[in-house]
Amino acid sequence: MHRTGELFGQFKTLDQQKETATLGMWIFLVTEILFFGGLFLTYSINRHEFPTAFGVGGNMLSLPLGFANTIVLIASSFTMAMSVWSAQTSNKKLVPLFLILTLALGTVFLGVKVVEYKQKFDHHLIPGHSFDITYCSRNPEACQLEGKDLADEVKEIKEGIEAEGSVVALNAHAQLYFSLYFGMTGLHALHMIVGAGLLLYLILEARKGRFDANYNTPVENIGLYWHFVDIVWIFLFPLLYLINRHLA
Amino acid sequence: MSGTPTPGSGEHQLPREHYLNATYGIRSWLLTTDHKRIALLYLASVTFFFFIGGIFATLIRIHLLTPDGLLVTPETYNKLFTMHGVAMIFFFLIPSIPAVLGNFLIPIMIGAKDLAFPKINLLSWYIYLVGGCFVLYSFATGGLDTGWTFYTPLSSIYSNSAVTPAVIGIFINGFSSILTGLNFLVTVHTMRAPGMTWFRLPLFVWAHYATSLIMVLGTPVIAITLLLAGLERMFHFGFFNPAYGGDPILFQHLFWFYSHPAVYIMILPAMGVISEIIPTFVRKPIFGYSFIAASSIGIAVIGFIVWAHHMFLTGEATYAAIAFSFLSYLVAIPSAVKVFNWTSTLYKGSVSYDTPMLYALGFIGLFTIGGLTGLFLACLGLDIHLHDTYFVIAHFHYIMVGGAVMGYVGGLHFWWPKITGRLYPEFLARAAAIILFIGFNLTFFPQFILGGLGMPRRYHNYPPEFQVLNVMSTAGASILALGYLLPMLYLTWSMRYGKIAGPNPWPATGLEWKTDSPPLTENFHETPVVDWEPYDFVHRPDLGLKGAKAPGKLAPAHGDD
Numbered sequence: 001m002h003r004t005g006e007l008f009g010q011f012k013t014l015d016q017q018k019e020t021a022t023l024g025m026w027i028f029l030v031t032e033i034l035f036f037g038g039l040f041l042t043y044s045i046n047r048h049e050f051p052t053a054f055g056v057g058g059n060m061l062s063l064p065l066g067f068a069n070t071i072v073l074i075a076s077s078f079t080m081a082m083s084v085w086s087a088q089t090s091n092k093k094l095v096p097l098f099l100i101l102t103l104a105l106g107t108v109f110l111g112v113k114v115v116e117y118k119q120k121f122d123h124h125l126i127p128g129h130s131f132d133i134t135y136c137s138r139n140p141e142a143c144q145l146e147g148k149d150l151a152d153e154v155k156e157i158k159e160g161i162e163a164e165g166s167v168v169a170l171n172a173h174a175q176l177y178f179s180l181y182f183g184m185t186g187l188h189a190l191h192m193i194v195g196a197g198l199l200l201y202l203i204l205e206a207r208k209g210r211f212d213a214n215y216n217t218p219v220e221n222i223g224l225y226w227h228f229v230d231i232v233w234i235f236l237f238p239l240l241y242l243i244n245r246h247l248a
Numbered sequence: 249m250s251g252t253p254t255p256g257s258g259e260h261q262l263p264r265e266h267y268l269n270a271t272y273g274i275r276s277w278l279l280t281t282d283h284k285r286i287a288l289l290y291l292a293s294v295t296f297f298f299f300i301g302g303i304f305a306t307l308i309r310i311h312l313l314t315p316d317g318l319l320v321t322p323e324t325y326n327k328l329f330t331m332h333g334v335a336m337i338f339f340f341l342i343p344s345i346p347a348v349l350g351n352f353l354i355p356i357m358i359g360a361k362d363l364a365f366p367k368i369n370l371l372s373w374y375i376y377l378v379g380g381c382f383v384l385y386s387f388a389t390g391g392l393d394t395g396w397t398f399y400t401p402l403s404s405i406y407s408n409s410a411v412t413p414a415v416i417g418i419f420i421n422g423f424s425s426i427l428t429g430l431n432f433l434v435t436v437h438t439m440r441a442p443g444m445t446w447f448r449l450p451l452f453v454w455a456h457y458a459t460s461l462i463m464v465l466g467t468p469v470i471a472i473t474l475l476l477a478g479l480e481r482m483f484h485f486g487f488f489n490p491a492y493g494g495d496p497i498l499f500q501h502l503f504w505f506y507s508h509p510a511v512y513i514m515i516l517p518a519m520g521v522i523s524e525i526i527p528t529f530v531r532k533p534i535f536g537y538s539f540i541a542a543s544s545i546g547i548a549v550i551g552f553i554v555w556a557h558h559m560f561l562t563g564e565a566t567y568a569a570i571a572f573s574f575l576s577y578l579v580a581i582p583s584a585v586k587v588f589n590w591t592s593t594l595y596k597g598s599v600s601y602d603t604p605m606l607y608a609l610g611f612i613g614l615f616t617i618g619g620l621t622g623l624f625l626a627c628l629g630l631d632i633h634l635h636d637t638y639f640v641i642a643h644f645h646y647i648m649v650g651g652a653v654m655g656y657v658g659g660l661h662f663w664w665p666k667i668t669g670r671l672y673p674e675f676l677a678r679a680a681a682i683i684l685f686i687g688f689n690l691t692f693f694p695q696f697i698l699g700g701l702g703m704p705r706r707y708h709n710y711p712p713e714f715q716v717l718n719v720m721s722t723a724g725a726s727i728l729a730l731g732y733l734l735p736m737l738y739l740t741w742s743m744r745y746g747k748i749a750g751p752n753p754w755p756a757t758g759l760e761w762k763t764d765s766p767p768l769t770e771n772f773h774e775t776p777v778v779d780w781e782p783y784d785f786v787h788r789p790d791l792g793l794k795g796a797k798a799p800g801k802l803a804p805a806h807g808d809d
Contacts, residue, residue: 010355010362010439012775020364020438027430031468038472038502042487050493128484172492179485179492183476 018217025221029228032191036232039187043180043239050173052163055244056133056156057177060125062116066241069112070233076105077230084223087206087216095219096206102226103199106192113189117182125178133157133174134167181240188236191229198222260750262669263764270769281366282769287352288667289373290343295736297339297380300387302732304332309691309725315712325708326393327409333396335387338418339380341648342510344656345517346463347376347428350456352667354432356760356767357450359441359776364434365427372427375420382417386410395706397507400488400499404480415478422471425513429463432456441759443778450758450782451540455520458544462509462516462551470506473499497562504555512551514648515615516544518655519586522608525662526590528756529605530597531793533783536589543582550579560631569628576626583619587612602754603677607658610685614650618643621696636706639699642692650688657684657735664739665753669766670746676738684731690724755791757783762790 011017047054083098085091120126123143124135136143137157140150157170164170202222205211211219267284277285308328311319320328351369355362363369386392390410394403403411436449436457449457477499479485486492488499527534534540556564556572590612599605621643624630634640658681665671694717699705703714710718752761757780763772780787789796 008366009770010360010364010366016438020434023437024365024430024434027433027464031426031430031464034465035468035472038469038476041502042476042498045495045498046487046493049495053493127486169493172486176486176492176494179479179487183479183485183487 014215021217021221022224025224029224032228036184036187039180039184040235040239043184046176046180047239047243050164050176051244052160053170053173054177056160056170057174057181058240058242058244059156060120060123060133060136061181061241062119063241063245065112065116066237069109070237072105072109072112073230073233076102076109077227079105080223080226083202083206084216084219087211087219088213090212092206092209092212095211096203099199099203099206099219103196103203106196106199106226110189110192110196113185120178120182127175127179127182131171131175131178133160133171184236184240188229188232191232195222195226195229198225260748262748263766263768265768266669266764266766267769268669268766279370281362281370283351283355283363283366283369284667284767284769284771286369286373287348290347290351290376293373293376293380294340294344294348297335298344298732300384301332301335301340302729304328304335305725306729308332309722311708312710312718313722315710315715317709320708322708323393324391326395326706327391329706330392330395331387334383334392334414334418336648337396337510337514338421339376339383341514341652342425343376343428344514345521345652345659346432346456346459346513347373347424349521349656349659349663350432350452350459350517351428353663353760354435354453354456355439356666356763356771357453357758358436358439358444359759359772359778360435360439361770361772363431364439365431368427369431372424372431375424375427379417379419379421379424382413382420384417386412386414386417389413397500397503398474398477399503400477400480400496401490404477404488412478412481415474415481419471419474419478422467422474425463426467426471429460429467432460433464436460441776441778444759445778447538447541448778448780448782449541450520451523451534451537451544452517452520452758454541455516455523455544458548459513459516459520461545461548462513465552466506466509466513469502470510473502473506497559497564500559500562501556504558505552508555508558509548509551511644511647512547514652515655516547518611518652518659519544519615521655521659521662522590522611523586524756524758525604525608525658526593527783527785528662528754529600529602529608530593531785532593532597533781533785534589535592535595536585537782539585540589543585546582546585547579550575550582554579554626557626557631560628561635573626573628577623580619580623583615587616587619601678603672603674603681604658604662606678606681606685607654607661610681611651611654611658614646614654614685614688618646618650621646633702634699636704637699638695638703638705641705642695642699645692645695649692654684654688657681657732660735660739662754663760664742665749666760666765666767668743668746669749669764670742670744671749671753672735672742672746673738676734680731680734680738683727683734687724687727687729687731691721691728692724694718694720694724752791755793757785757788757791 007014007017011020079098079101083095083102086094086098124130124132134157136145137154140146145153160170161167164173199222202219205218267282277289280286307319311317311325311328317325351363392411392414393409394407394411398411398415436453476485476487480487480489486494488494488496490496523534523540554572554576556568557576560569621639625634625640625643661672661677698714698717701714703710749765751763751765755761759776759778762776785791785793786795787797789798
């Protein structure tokens with residue numbers, strides 16, 4: 001890519017160049033909001049339509065893993081902000097350090113997501129022909145469910161069937177929930193992967209000492225992107241994991 | 249006109265160096281970041297898709313010559329009108345004016361060397377090509393029969409045609425549109441030359457600013473919508489599938505949330521073109537500059553809150569329908585502001601009927617018909633009768649072909665001397681403009697009547713009493729085809745053999761006419777400073793018009809804030 005603070009031909013000043021890049025990133029983030037917006041709308045309408053089935057679906061997610069991931073992402077936003085600050089204050093050694101930390105936290109998030117997806121796969125919660133919301137309540141040993149957890153799950157499914165009218169209806173509407181779960185978290189994870197690629201590029205550049213108080217536009221703009229992706233998760237987590245969650 | 253060199257009289261010569269001869273070879277085009285060259289790449293590719301869409305249109309019109317259908321099976325007919333719509337809307341109309349004329353002109357009009365993000369500009373062309381390839385693949389391997397609207401559950405479950413590659417192609421192509429819009433928005437904000445204040449921007453730029461807002465805010469929604477429909481088709485996700493409790497109507501809402509504003513992506517840039525052409529050939533400042541500028545933004549904003557008027561017959565709530573009907577009527581206000589201002593500009597002007605002006609005048613009439621018939625359809629009671637009839641077809645072809653395409657072809661003629669440095673043959677061009685106008689009206693006016701009589705759209709056959717009007721329509725389409733072929737031929741011819749145009753053949757007032765034709769790669773020899781108001785012919789002695797005054801009274805140029 002380009003060298004430190006190089007002025008591209010179409011610009012007159014570095015300030016103009018920086019303003020342009022930052023405005024471009026903000027507008028891009030607006031498009032991202034609308035992109036996710038379609039999914040959030042679909043989610044809201046269906047949640048309103050099928051509150052019980054969505055509650056049953058939401059309670060099948062792993063709250064500890066989701067909560068841990070939320071903490072991880074918030075921490076990564078902090079380290080990202082620190083790397084921007086380090087660049088702005090010309091702390092050339094700290095920039096790559098914080099970027100590496102951010103990338104590490106992002107990777108942890110994705111790793112946990114893989115574990116969660118695998119679990120859903122094992123529990124027959126992937127939308128499609130083998131989707132079965134009652135699988136774990138009927139095969140507790142396969143899902144390692146026992147004691148109170150199992151009783152809760154059985155009760156939950158029973159109430160769900162009563163509210164939805166039939167097991168077929170519950171299964172269909174819970175499948176809709178999981179379609180949205182995978183659609184939303186999948187799209188989010190895709191953005192995390194893109195973000196990880198961008199961080200990798202930043203780390204390589206930062207190790208060469210490219211970013212300082214005079215020139216830090218890439219760090220700032222990729223930082224904006226990273227924060228945006230975090231904020232999406234801040235909305236996803238309560239919507240998908242927390243609504244209808246019973247306090248034990 | 250005394251004082252200016254007569255266009256093409258041999259007094260002009262092509263500049264020694266310009267963007268076309270700055271570098272040579274296929275790589276210099278495929279890897280270019282020059283907005284003018286990218287505009288030409290787009291010109292070639294949208295023309296290609298226009299041909300594809302045109303072939304489908306031709307087949308449709310030939311098929312409808314007889315009541316039982318002349319040419320193809322009903323299944324194939326479904327595919328023809330679907331592929332016509334997809335090729336024309338997503339790959340011709342939406343990119344046509346912004347990506348060709350907008351790309352070429354916006355940086356020059358605001359006095360910049362290039363767009364804000366030249367590499368992203370090139371990227372958007374490649375994204376367009378990749379999306380186009382997917383769609384062509386779909387056309388070639390089974391075609392597409394869902395209608396260009398991809399309504400679920402037909403598209404997501406039942407259709408046996410190649411929906412998946414088409415949806416992927418349109419999804420990808422959307423990002424080309426988003427990036428173009430983003431590039432324009434940022435460019436207009438940060439790249440203006442000294443003295444080029446917001447209210448000195450050409451109205452073409454204002455129109456593209458409004459268009460870009462729609463591209464940036466609307467396109468992501470169609471992207472996610474088609475992605476969801478695609479997931480449903482490929483992986484049995486149930487977002488829009490009633491079997492899982494999903495809602496097919498939700499798809500329609502999301503689809504039209506983009507696709508209605510997309511109509512304004514097609515028409516607003518054409519309005520921008522018309523706003524440039526009219527003052528030039530009337531020799532008067534445009535009437536109501538700030539109103540025309542604001543009405544572009546108004547159309548973009550209101551355009552986002554009218555989408556459900558496409559769904560009056562889906563059983564949506566009565567009060568919702570009333571609200572959307574009312575909001576749809578509101579769009580008529582900024583549209584009428586434009587039409588009245590253009591017409592007022594003509595008043596007591598020195599009108600010359602050069603080719604671009606013929607297109608502009610044609611545009612005003614055809615757009616007015618298209619716009620007013622839109623009000624018929626926004627009317628709840630009337631829409632029950634007219635919904636899904638040829639009346640709708642005629643209405644939106646008056647907007648899209650009579651409006652957007654006329655604007656595009658008119659704009660191509662207007663800026664052709666700037667793009668190529670050469671003039672097109674005026675007589676042939678005027679003839680083509682008139683042929684187009686006649687052919688267009690003969691094609692689509694009978695369809696208003698057919699629709700009023702109740703002929704439904706998307707049917708492969710019709711009752712015998714409709715034949716006369718259908719034959720008229722097909723005859724008109726043949727004339728229309730001739731009208732499109734002519735410019736393709738003589739414009740291509742003129743690239744090599746046309747008379748040399750000189751920097752400002754009309755003359756017109758915009759910054760783009762102050763530089764060479766064709767311009768340098770950097771657009772200007774030195775950064776221009778704007779110290780005149782837009783469309784001012786009087787205080788511009790450099791235009792060489794009679795009665796010009798020195799620009800004494802004008803505010804001095806000031807730096808951009």
